[in-house]
Amino acid sequence: MGRKGDAGRQGGERGDMGIVTMITDFGDSDWFVGAVKSAILRVNPSCVIADVTHSIPRHDVRYGAYVLASVFRAFPPRTVHLAVVDPGVGSERLAIAAEIDGRYFVGPDNGLLSECLSTATYARFVRLSIPLSASATFHARDVFAPAAARLSKGCRIHELGEAVSSVMTFDIPYPQLVPEPGVVAGQVRHVDRFGNLITNLPNRLLELGPVYLQNRQLRKVSCYAEGGVRELVVLPGSNGTAEIAVNGGNAQEISGATGGTEVRVAIN
Amino acid sequence: MGRKGDAGRQGGERGDMGIVTMITDFGDSDWFVGAVKSAILRVNPSCVIADVTHSIPRHDVRYGAYVLASVFRAFPPRTVHLAVVDPGVGSERLAIAAEIDGRYFVGPDNGLLSECLSTATYARFVRLSIPLSASATFHARDVFAPAAARLSKGCRIHELGEAVSSVMTFDIPYPQLVPEPGVVAGQVRHVDRFGNLITNLPNRLLELGPVYLQNRQLRKVSCYAEGGVRELVVLPGSNGTAEIAVNGGNAQEISGATGGTEVRVAIN
Amino acid sequence: MGRKGDAGRQGGERGDMGIVTMITDFGDSDWFVGAVKSAILRVNPSCVIADVTHSIPRHDVRYGAYVLASVFRAFPPRTVHLAVVDPGVGSERLAIAAEIDGRYFVGPDNGLLSECLSTATYARFVRLSIPLSASATFHARDVFAPAAARLSKGCRIHELGEAVSSVMTFDIPYPQLVPEPGVVAGQVRHVDRFGNLITNLPNRLLELGPVYLQNRQLRKVSCYAEGGVRELVVLPGSNGTAEIAVNGGNAQEISGATGGTEVRVAIN
Secondary structure (H helix, E strand, C coil), X not given: CCCCCHHHCCXXXXXXXXXXXEEECCCCCCCHHHHHHHHHHHHCCCCEEEEEECCCCCCCHHHHHHHHHHHCCCCCCCCEEEEECCCCCCCCCCEEEEEECCEEEEEECCCCCHHHHCCCCCEEEEEECCCCCCCCCCHHHHHHHHHHHHHHCCCCHHHCXXXXXXXXXXXXXXXXXXCCCCEEEEXXXXXXXXXXXXXXXXXHHHHCCCEEXXXXXXXXXXXXXXXXXXXXXXXXXXXXXXXXXXXXXXXXXXXXXXXXXXXXXXXX | CCCCCHHHCCCCHHHHHCEEEEEECCCCCCCHHHHHHXXXXXXXXXXXXXXXXXXXXXXXXXXHHHHHHHHCCCCCCCCEEEEECCCCCCCCCCEEEEEECCEEEEEECCCCCHHHHCCCCCEEEEXXXXXXXCCCCCHHHHHHHHHHHXXXXXXXXXXXXXEECXXXXXCCCCCEECCCXXXXXXXXXXXXXXXXXXXXXXXXXXXXXXXXXXXXXXXXXXXXXXXXXXXXXXXECCCCEEEXXXXXXXXXXXXXXXXXXXXXXXXX | CCCCCHHHCCCCHHHHHCXXXXXXXXXXXXXXXXXXXXXXXXXXXXXXXXXXXXXXXXXXXXXXXHHHXXXXXXXXXXXXXXXXXXXXXXXXXXXXXXXXXXXEEEEECCCCCHHHHHCCCCEEEEEECCCCCCCCCCHHHHHHHHHHHHHHCCCCHHHCEEEECCCCCCCCCCCEECCCCCEEEEEEEEECCCCCEEEEEEHHHHHCCCEEECCEEEEECCCHHHCCCCCEEEEECCCCEEEEEECCCCHHHHHCCCCCCEEXXXXX
């Protein structure tokens, strides 16, 4: 089995154990997560398996793509991300592996890579063949896990299948200039566990002018604790985009905003 | 500490770290999962601990047995499955370890092995002794975890306790022939996270005749995506038995079926 | 990077991989858990990361302190506990690392160590510096994870920052003598997943006299299974304090008790 030169490795010999992360919509009460782990460990018993989340809302490929992109580059080089939100399992949709900026992805070709690719320096893709014995309802176990485990052991991506030149992507909602001069319209992308409204406005836009949610101007702060009681504030988020929060409270409940709600910046 | 010959091993030297899976009804908001992991790592600090699920419904031994059997043989040889759904902890029920087809089980003797044993080639059992210091409410930490960790390091099962000739099992609901000629009556065993109805009808029965749920004949498909909008379809499941699903929807919600609902095959 | 002598180690060479546990209120559906794991594995790719829980109720520092203390000493010496329940992230509150009885803690200085310290033999603390590049909303990723990973590789605590002489603690509700002679008043500290009422009465108090919940005397048993149908019983808990339970049932639902409800022992 081929191996990349050691130059690109981190962590010395033990790093050779390999890291596979899991990002799925499998939930945590079925046997699915265990079955995928078993298929990885059968090929690479020393693999470090890092659960990222199994609680992607079922079939929500867009949210899966968001979470995947949020952690993709943060893991060490050669990490394999097994990301499976796969309503089309067993259909004509391709099973793929990808190498993007030194990390790997294995999963369905249904748009999960859209956000990773939007900022990629380089990428290449291969199509995984589906063994006849694979269950048409569980490619994560029968196709993706074995491929991920092989990559984690040093297998090169071109050994896994035939190259393909592109993969499916969907449009990512970027902030837009609107007819009113100097106004940038973004939106809430996601509400996190704490009720914070994660927008698609890059943090640096916060310096350019006031931010409005539902026609209300938001005070800018630098950390949650600076907010007042039940006060909606905006601050730079840890994922690169601005978030709207309430100190010790829940911005979603207090604002009623949700995914898709518009958030505006009036450039000074 | 005794070791089996290397012949039965997979994965070379690093595989010696050992794998322990966890299947419990401990939930994920208490300190129980952490306490069990600490007890494993104290004995084998290099152990690979694979969380399968901690969300077995509390005290639901039958569902625990189903999940355990679903992953038992899929993990590499010598994997130790620590499965604990244990309403009788601290009572007269035995604490046991088992070796079945090259994998290990450690847990209470309350039927958790029923489904694994129904397809076993060979099995042997030992009774674990309960240290005086063990808490009568937490054998997972004080009895099962140390035993699992010792097995993961290469300890032989007979070193853990006195052999016992059998363990508790409960009846598994297999499909039945019914008075109507050529009809096999199975049932829904379980509803998965996606609302799919997992039956106890072996996949191969699908080829023998039409399948009926609540007197409605179901169209047979080979993957979820072949189903129509809100159409209940039946297809071969990844766990060896047929499942009833709705493409992009929730078969449980649409059918109203649940665990125990009858599913029939009319053999042609 | 400095290393302690091998004398204090367990588990031989592979134990050098290091263990980091995670105790957070991050939930399991965001990218936060993955981001922290990535930051640990970038520094120590061979680290054993043990998820204890990510389901601390959001911002519930007191419950986080309880869970942390419940597992702190049970893990092998040199284990690093990354515990983050951090409503004050990015504010003036300090970021700290602590060494207590041979284990490490990394997290915010907001009382999370209160219960660990209440039984500590020795402890020392350092203040972690906050890099300019750290996000003010995610110190777990940018401050605590790198520090935890360095400790897991053998770094000494004084290499991480400047010593501080004390950290924030809050009062822990211990049982109290009340005006009535011979009566000790404790309380329900926590309700676990099974509905058991975990009190703050040390197990040994159970031997000294009858126990009352809401003026009802509770029968003492030694394991759950000894309780009658819907009977509230009291028994020694696995965490060192008495718990009130119902065999096969839910003590919280049956009693209506909750965190803070008084539980009395009348010393004979």
